[in-house]
Amino acid sequence: MNPEEIVVLPELKAYIDPLTLDEHESLERSILDEGCRDALVLWGNILVDGHNRFGICQKHGLPFKTVQNERFQNMEDIHLWMIDQHLGRRSVSDYQRGVLALRKREIIAERRAAAAAAVNAVKADASTEAPWEGDVDPAVAQALANTPKVPDQALDTREALARAARLSAGQVKMIETIQEKAAPEVVAAVKAGELSLNAAAVVATLPVEEQQAVAAEGADSLKQAAKRVRDAKKKPKAETPASTEDDGMEAAPTASPEALQARVTELEAENERLRLQVQTLQELLAEQG
DSSP, rough: OOOOOOOOOOOHHHHHHHOHHHHHHHHHHHHHHHOOSSOEEEEEEEEEEEEEEEHHHHHHHHOOOEEEEETSSSHHHHHHHHHHHHTTTSSSSSSHHHHHHHHHHHHHHHHHHHHHHHHHHHHTTTTTOOSSSSOOHHHHHHHHHOOOOOOOOOOOHHHHHHHHHHHHHHHHEEEHHHHHHHHHHHHHHTTTTOOOHHHHHTTTTTTTHHHHHHTTTOOOHHHHHHHHHHHHHSSSSOOOOOOHHHHTTOOOOOOOOHHHHHHHHHHHHHHHHHHHHHHHHHHHHHHHH
16 A cells, blocks of 8 residues: 555544654664564555554555454444454553453443443334244344444453453552552653552542652652552551540541441342342343343
8 A cells, every 4th residue: 555545643642652762663673674663554645553664654655554453333443453463462561451351341331331231222112022933032133244244252240350461369459549540740650660550549549739749749749659558547556546535536446236236237139239230231141142
């Protein structure tokens, strides 16, 4: 394909974190020495994979090969493919892999919800009558055929996310905390390798304004802030809790056995409701298969 015909979409180019300056320079040296060995992946004339290689080849007037991926049906398919490609690359950091796995979980959850909604809409239609030939209601099969394909991986537990990202469940939890609570400056420090996942997750528990103020002083200040937060959470070993008579305050009331049992019952009911939801979705997806 003529290079001028290739379309570079900013949303795809920015979907995966860019290479560091050192990584980009290393790739450029490799291409100058050995040529562009890996083909660029296209969907039609849209560049899907190989943005850095394409830019380097354009800069130096070097030839390159292209390959079409005809399995993509929409932009979400491309996102899922890009995520899977980068999850398998050693150069991707732990934080990046965790973020990519979380993105994949969001896409899968949205597709499952869309499939369930489509099936429920068909089943609610009074015009759908049984019996029909075969094991699957043809109206349901048609509805599922018109919705984006749901990947086999559910990624609905932290353990499943950890396996997909080649991380521990604890690391995934830290990344979730960073994604939800960390200031952009803290995230930037993690991406730059200046701050560990553990320290960043601890700092992310501070108010955003405080995170930003500490980050402005540099990576060492962020590490010190993480240490202060950890130390503040530690319970003194040698000291015993002060009596309520000494400070003039009444002890907090403890929950009664009846209240605790009621809470346990409530949680068990919630767990059963979630289990039924998962079972329903699995049955729907089985019909799709």
